[in-house]
Amino acid sequence: MSASELNNFIVILIYGSLVLLSLLKLANPLKVNKKANLWFGIFLFLWSTFWLDEVLFLITQSTIEVHSLFLVRFIQFLTPIVFYFSVLFYTNPAFKFKISDLKYAVLPVIFLVSIVLVEFRFYTFQxxxxxxxxxxxxxxxGLSYFTIRKHQRKIQLFSSNTEGINLNWLEYIILIIFIVSIIYTIYNLSYNANSLNFFINLIFLLVIYFVAYNSLKQKEIYPVEEKLREELISINDDSETEELKRKLISDEELVRIKVQLEELMNSQKPYLESELNLIKLSELLSISTHHLSYVINTGFQKNFFQYVNEYRIEHAKKLLKDNTKLSILGIAYESGFNSKTSFNTTFKKFTDQTPSEFKKISSGL
Incomplete structure (x- = not known):
């Protein structure tokens, strides 16, 4: 098989994979992240149109420049904003469009007017x-990237295990596509970009399979119950600073709840439950999530993720020192982590050592 034939095969795989994945996201058989998956499915379909010219050429053996068609040019222009909408709904399933959100239509309207003017031979608008x-x-x-980063900070305010809900895979997609686009643009300015098509298409095919794997296994980020979901969404990453500025409870009440919380953590060890979140812990203490968040932020100068995982790390240290039968993975599960990856990452973050390094030093080897 020649390089050209291989590239053609990759193009077919890219287009077919994107269309199939788009249909799967729109169908959403698992019924999770419904609005986010709807927008993400539309994004994937729009993304597939960028290879439509090549696919039609392979079918008809004649050049059909679909990308130059008025309607196709317009819907392709919408691809970045549709991706952003999917990110918005992944990070906030309660998001609703308001009149003020008509601002998102400004650039598409200007683009639409511009391509109409070009059609009427006002070529300067090109x-x-x-x-x-x-x-x-x-x-x-860029906006999608910063929205995801904000989400990753926010979930640490109410979740003790962020793996599976931190949307890292979306962040990686943005970075990879951005880097590939820069390389392609620079190469296009200096050399014949056609010679790069095979490698660029191969990278995009791998990215699409990465997207498929991660998007199809993406679980519900927020609780399905509307009341619980709204309660967690209302705790945003700005509220941590705001709550420190204003007192939600008296100093005496703060101290009382702080002592009660420490007693609970030491006696019942709720941190050993991998799915522990702010709601579950507040129910054990019979206080509101906002009050518990305030106590942890103000009384301990930590967010929920840091507070709970410090207990887990200390528990893991004891097991690493004293237990020779359990594997690293076994110790991770025994300490409340839901995977070896999250255990290693969190342990390293808190101790500047991996669990294996800590165990080796502790045993004197």
Whole structure:
């Protein structure tokens, strides 16, 4: 098989994979992250249109420039913003569009007007179109990235295990596509970009399979119960600072709950439950989630994730020192972690050592 034939095969795989994955996300058989998966499915379908020219050429053996069609150009322009909407709903399933969100239509309207003017031979607007495409892509890619980073900070306020709900895979997609796009643009300016098509398409195929694997196993990020979901969503990463500035409870009540919390953690050891979150811990103490968050933030100067995982790490240290029968994975599960990866990452973060390094030093080897 020649390089050209191999590239054609990869193009077919890319287009077919994106369309199939799009249909799976739209069907959403697991019924999780419903609005996010709807927008993500639309994004995948729009993304697939970028290979439609090549697919049609392989079928008809004649050049059909679908990307130059008025409607196709417009819907392709919407790809970055649709991706951003999916990120919005992944990070906040309660998000609702408001009148003020008409601002998202500004760039598409300007783009639509520009391509209409170009159709009527106002060719100077071609530069406006190129500028809008670049700006929209960079702006919404960047906005999506910072929204995910904000989400990763936020979930530490109510979850003790962030693996599986931190949306790392979306962050990686953004970074990979951004890097590949830069390489392709630089190469296109200096060399014949066609010689790079095979490698770029191969990278995109691998990215698509990475997307498929992670998006299909993405579990519900927030509780399905509306009341619980709204309670957690209302605890945002800005509230940590705000709550420190204003007292939610008196100093005496703060001290009382702080002591009660420490007694509970030492006696009942709720941190050994891998799915422990702010709601479950607040129920054990019979206080509101906002009050518990305030106590942890103000009384211990930590977020929920840090507070719970310090107990887990201390428990793991004891097992690493004293227990020679359990494996590292066994100790991870016994300490409340739900995977070896999250255990290693968190242990390293808190101690500057891996569990294996700590065990080796503790045993004097």
């Amino acid at each position: 530069y406006v179109i190129i500028g809008l495409i670049l700006f929209q892509a960079l702006f919404y890619t």
